[in-house]
Amino acid sequence: MLIRGKKDRVWAIRNFLRITNKDKQEIPFNLYDFQEEIVSFLMDPTIRTVLIRKYRQAGVSRAILGYHQIDARYTRNKETLILNKDDKDTAGMFNHLHFMDERLPIELQGLKKTSAAKDLHYADTNSSIRIDTAGSSARTSANKGRSATVHTLHVTECDYIENLDEIIQGAVNSVPESGKIIFESTSRGPRGAFHGLIQGVKKRGQELRKGELWRDGDTVFLFISALPHPEYRRPVPLGFELSSDEDEHKEEQRILDIGLARGMPIDEVEAFICFRRWKINQFTQSDTDSSQSPVRKFKLEFPVAFEDTIEAAGSNFFNPGIINAERAYVEAVNPLKLVKSITRQPGARPLLGPPSEKNRVNIWTAPEFGYKNRYFAFADVAQGLVGSDFDNIYVLDRMKGEIVASAHGLLGETHGVPLLLAMAEFYDTAWLSWDITGAGAEWRPRIKDSLYPKIFSRREVENIFLEPEFMGLVWTGDIKSMACAMLRSRLTNKSLKVWDLPFFDECLQFGFDDKGNGPQAASGFNDDRVSSAAGCLWQANNLPICTEAEVKPKPFHEQGKLEQRVHEIRMAAARPEAKGNGNWD
Structure with missing residues (x-):
């Protein structure tokens, strides 16, 4: 059982790790298909850099954290550094890590050198996972990205990190060729260093799966659509029809076409459209940010296609x-x-x-x-x-x-x-x-x-x-x-x-x-x-x-x-x- 976990990280995450769901219930870590694909990228020795554009609360960070947890138990002398956009996210991620660590099978728990507020260091493998907040200044960010002992650098919500370019430069120069560099984030629109990395891979690389996966040398870029996610559904009323508003009708028809092209059942796509209507109504009632319309905010947080994440914002700001x-x-x-x-x-x-x-x-x-x-x-x-x-x-x-x-x-x-x-x-x-x-x-x-x-x-x-x-x-x-x-x-x-x-x-x-x-x-x-x-x-x-x-x-x-x-x-x-x-x- 332990030997199989060493060879198959997906199997190990499913069988050895426990997490909590949105109702705070403890459940096995059952991965979605896209989470399994991400783990396979991290296990692939020909891939050094993984770029991920995701929808809101996709579970990408937690899936990668699960991989880090299992990897630290099976791999010797490996240091993993995870950088978050703020202290709140850092504390929350470390709580998730502690939760998984405390519920590992006894054979995998092992003695720890440290288990401090930001660091989990195993004595038997001498491997560690350090979780920190990205620096607020360019110099601090560069130093954190340039840590001489880091074998894996994982940056979460990187679109929201002001000095990401400094982290990128430090990581590229310091993480060894055999290491891993992971950048993942929801979208803030077509700007910033992460957007530049994505555009470079899309321009130079090969599209392996239409609209979702590209590869350029040892770098892969994965876009994760919110459309297939089962939690983003609302009940479909009897006699459901697309919106009578011209712009909304076009958008809902676009979503319907994309869903059907993916092979999704029509009732699932309609349930997502109903979720979209409900969420936009929520944004309209609660959001006071006049520079971003509820429709555009939904596209950024719950993108259906990659183009949704880079839609131009100028027209929305200028009425x-x-x-x-x-x-x-x-x-x-x-x-x-x-x-x-x-x-x-x-x-x-x-x-x-x-x-x-x-x-x-x-x-x-x-x-x-x-x-x-x-x-x-x-x-x-x-x-x-x-x-x-x-x-x-x-x-x-x-x-x-x-x-x-x-x-x-x-x-x-x-x-x-x-x-x-x-x-x-x-x-x-x-x-x-x-x-x-x-x-x-x-x-x-x-x-x-x-x-x-x-x-x-x-x-x-x-x-x-x-x-x-x-x-x-x-x-x-x-x-x-x-x-x-x-x-x-x-x-x-x-x-x-x-x-x-x-x-x-x-x-x-x-x-x-x-x-x-x-x-x-x-x-x-x-x-x-x-x-x-x-x-x-x-x-x-x-x-x-x-x-x-x-x-x-x-x-x-x-x-x-x-x-x-x-x-x-x-x-x-x-x-x-x-x-x-x-x-x-």
């Missing part, structure tokens, strides 16, 4: 009244748009050129010189990886309250950093910032090597400002919410023009893969563009005021013909050379 009013405003102003590229040779000023697949820039208004602190450039480049998500760059004219240039695409830090620097210098801006949640580590050396004399970058500090020439405000989730609120207010009172927010021009999504193919569509693209525009406004709002310089700006007529606009932009680019280096396109 239809704001969108319609802003669309009418933009159509009335009717700006002309040039899609160009900006290139720079060593020692030369940036110049306009024809659009290229790796360098497409929307020029809305030509630069006007003669003012200090007038223009501000901001970029959100996803995780420093080409293809992990759409990247966004904006240049803001603080004097007119207008986005004057933008760039979007699958840039990565290789193309995104030089392009941002060129756009910033083209508009003669002395201020520069970026989203550090993904690519901050890759940006700093590139900016340092570029030697742009008139561009100042932001240091990585926490919510404070350093010397006047540095931006020191970290672009975090909380600040993003406030920034979107500011953007919404500015659009409402017409004090800001953003020509290409996604609800104006959703069909023009400029993005190309690393082989030059495209254009590509990307889930989360709209949300990223809205967030980046908000970031540009928020960061620029914290800069010194715009002041007039000695040289008066050249007048620019917005309603001129396209040829005149091209001529003036080219004239503006033909300024005296400035010192600098760099060789890129």
Whole structure:
């Protein structure tokens, strides 16, 4: 019996471990099919990293904890570290671990070196399970991810951990090739380091099971749908019909089609639809978070398909009244748009050129010189990886309250950093910032090597400002919410023009893969563009005021013909050379 448990971890979990159900009753640990599959990944020596996107209360963390428990009893000299998003989750998980440990068969209980508040260490195998809270600072997070003795790192609800990128970097460099790295979480939408990892596996890897399982080398990504879960059901009334509301009817029909395609009985799918109606009604009555609709919240917490976890949030935050009013405003102003590229040779000023697949820039208004602190450039480049998500760059004219240039695409830090620097210098801006949640580590050396004399970058500090020439405000989730609120207010009172927010021009999504193919569509693209525009406004709002310089700006007529606009932009680019280096396109 004990020998079989050593060879078959699924069998051992089923037969040796006890847990409590939602009614606090003690029951055997009977695994669902997806939980068995996760355990099989952890037993597979060819798999090092396991990424899991799950629905709410799926039992993923507990199943993996059960594997850790059995593994610590059968494997010698192995340390497992589990990181949670907060102290409450850490305490709760350790309670689950203690419960399972105390109910092991006598033959498996063994003597313990320690059984403290966060650590369970077995003397006979010298293997341990340590449960901790992820660090609140980047340095603490990096240290926890970089523990020299950890053989298995398991991070739960990683989408809610602010410094996850630091943990990832530490884990990749410290966990041995024979070890395991596990990241699992419910969704907060298309953002963050975990989303970047998932997108990378989906882009580079092979889809092994349609819409659910992908593999890229020694990394697997598993999406777990809430639809088959038997607990997410409500009674189906007699004469059940899909909703008469047009949007709800489409959504319920989509769920019905997905369920039937999975081979589920129609009454089971209808019971899930009834659960969805009931849960959305609960959210409507109890949730006061105006930035997230009950429908979207249900999709994130109980996703039916992977696409539900990355649905764009921008349209929900900006209500239809704001969108319609802003669309009418933009159509009335009717700006002309040039899609160009900006290139720079060593020692030369940036110049306009024809659009290229790796360098497409929307020029809305030509630069006007003669003012200090007038223009501000901001970029959100996803995780420093080409293809992990759409990247966004904006240049803001603080004097007119207008986005004057933008760039979007699958840039990565290789193309995104030089392009941002060129756009910033083209508009003669002395201020520069970026989203550090993904690519901050890759940006700093590139900016340092570029030697742009008139561009100042932001240091990585926490919510404070350093010397006047540095931006020191970290672009975090909380600040993003406030920034979107500011953007919404500015659009409402017409004090800001953003020509290409996604609800104006959703069909023009400029993005190309690393082989030059495209254009590509990307889930989360709209949300990223809205967030980046908000970031540009928020960061620029914290800069010194715009002041007039000695040289008066050249007048620019917005309603001129396209040829005149091209001529003036080219004239503006033909300024005296400035010192600098760099060789890129």
